[in-house]
Amino acid sequence: AQKITQTQPGMFVQEKEAVTLDCTYDTSDPSYGLFWYKQPSSGEMIFLIYQGSYDQQNATEGRYSLNFQKARKSANLVISASQLGDSAMYFCAMREIKSGAGSYQLTFGKGTKLSVIP
Amino acid sequence: SQTIHQWPATLVQPVGSPLSLECTVEGTSNPNLYWYRQAAGRGLQLLFYSVGIGQISSEVPQNLSASRPQDRQFILSSKKLLLSDSGFYLCAWSPGTGARTDTQYFGPGTRLTVL
Numbered sequence: 001a002q003k004i005t006q007t008q009p010g011m012f013v014q015e016k017e018a019v020t021l022d023c024t025y026d027t028s029d030p031s032y033g034l035f036w037y038k039q040p041s042s043g044e045m046i047f048l049i050y051q052g053s054y055d056q057q058n059a060t061e062g063r064y065s066l067n068f069q070k071a072r073k074s075a076n077l078v079i080s081a082s083q084l085g086d087s088a089m090y091f092c093a094m095r096e097i098k099s100g101a102g103s104y105q106l107t108f109g110k111g112t113k114l115s116v117i118p
Numbered sequence: 119s120q121t122i123h124q125w126p127a128t129l130v131q132p133v134g135s136p137l138s139l140e141c142t143v144e145g146t147s148n149p150n151l152y153w154y155r156q157a158a159g160r161g162l163q164l165l166f167y168s169v170g171i172g173q174i175s176s177e178v179p180q181n182l183s184a185s186r187p188q189d190r191q192f193i194l195s196s197k198k199l200l201l202s203d204s205g206f207y208l209c210a211w212s213p214g215t216g217a218r219t220d221t222q223y224f225g226p227g228t229r230l231t232v233l
Contacts, residue, residue, distance in 0.1 A: 004161075031222050035221070035222075037224075042226070043206055043208075043226065043227040043229070044224060044225070044226045044227060045162075045208060045210075045222060045224035045227075046224075047216075047222070047223060047224075049219060050218070091161060091162070095220045104169070104223055105164060105177075106162075106164070106220075107164075108161040108162040109161055110160060110161045111161055
């Protein structure tokens with residue numbers, strides 16, 4: 001079963017409007033982290049925002065906010081006041097602790113392609 | 119501040135040839151290091167990770183291997199490339215200790231085409 005599901009292969013948004021990118025996750029681990037990354041056409045993965053499973057408040061970073069609904073296992077990314085430079089692929093990822101691994105592992109969704117229309 | 123470098127940026131190789139991709143991190147010590155592959159139109163697949171020099175864990179059995187000869191250097195290799203090795207290879211690092219050891223920061227990637 002997929003651990004990270006992004007149901008929107010592509011999204012369009014008008015410049016200056018807000019947009020929500022969906023992400024649902026599946027884990028039985030009580031401690032986990034959720035991440036969003038942006039991948040422009042250049043290919044580099046850019047870290048945007050992080051939400052820990054025990055965090056009480058929704059994470060925010062500038063124009064990015066994460067709508068974390070723990071009971072529904074969803075971690076949607078909200079981008080406010082979209083800009084042309086926001087056009088990119090967006091990936092949701094989850095961190096689970098692997099016993100004995102000594103490091104954290106990220107599992108990625110398949111991504112959503114966001115296109116911002118002037 | 120920390121930076122991560124990968125080279126080459128682009129590579130075209132014939133089937134059966136060897137491969138060596140290099141990743142180096144600056145501005146941090148004892149990082150955790152990761153190699154991912156992204157096939158066209160897909161998400162990222164973790165290939166290898168390392169928590170220290172000479173310590174390599176493989177996530178997916180395949181034609182590739184990884185080595186960490188120095189603290190901030192991570193190398194992805196193959197003795198004989200297959201067509202299925204084509205893809206976009208991303209190196210990432212995360213802090214080995216301290217706060218936010220789970221956040222991974224990615225390099226610019228290497229686009230590999232095997233013909």
